Amino acid sequence: VRVVESGGGLVQAGDSLRLSCAASGFTFRVYNIGWFRQAPGKEREGVSCINSHDGSTYYADSVKGRFTISSDNAKNTVYLQMNSLKLEDTAVYYCAVVQGALRYLPQGGMDYWGKGTLVTVSS
Numbered sequence: 001v002r003v004v005e006s007g008g009g010l011v012q013a014g015d016s017l018r019l020s021c022a023a024s025g026f027t028f029r030v031y032n033i034g035w036f037r038q039a040p041g042k043e044r045e046g047v048s049c050i051n052s053h054d055g056s057t058y059y060a061d062s063v064k065g066r067f068t069i070s071s072d073n074a075k076n077t078v079y080l081q082m083n084s085l086k087l088e089d090t091a092v093y094y095c096a097v098v099q100g101a102l103r104y105l106p107q108g109g110m111d112y113w114g115k116g117t118l119v120t121v122s123s
Contacts, residue, residue, distance in 0.1 A: 002024050003021065004023075004095075017119060019082065019095075021033060021077060021078040028097070033097050035093060036107075047067065049105055066085075085119075087123060094113055097110060
């Protein structure tokens with residue numbers, strides 16, 4: 001199983017960035033792919049996830065209206081479009097996969113994790 005994030009970088013507050021998550025090799029028929037982040041000195045938190053069964057999406061309150069999760073099933077890739085970035089969005093962003101059709105934003109308990117990509121938002 002491979003879960004690989006890309007697209008992180010250094011941006012200024014107010015800028016946009018798109019993260020990609022290429023996930024492959026798992027055999028779940030129904031699954032959720034989620035984005036998580038961990039800022040320095042803070043616990044990991046769920047940011048967004050998408051359900052492969054019906055495409056339903058879930059977001060943390062802190063990113064609602066600014067971040068959008070989407071998927072390209074043909075490419076086995078999930079994207080996180082991040083707009084109006086804030087200083088507090090600075091974190092390592094992780095992508096993860098879990099079996100099943102979740103109806104909420106998970107905070108952990110995923111089956112497979114990527115290694116993360118760093119997003120730094122400067123003033």
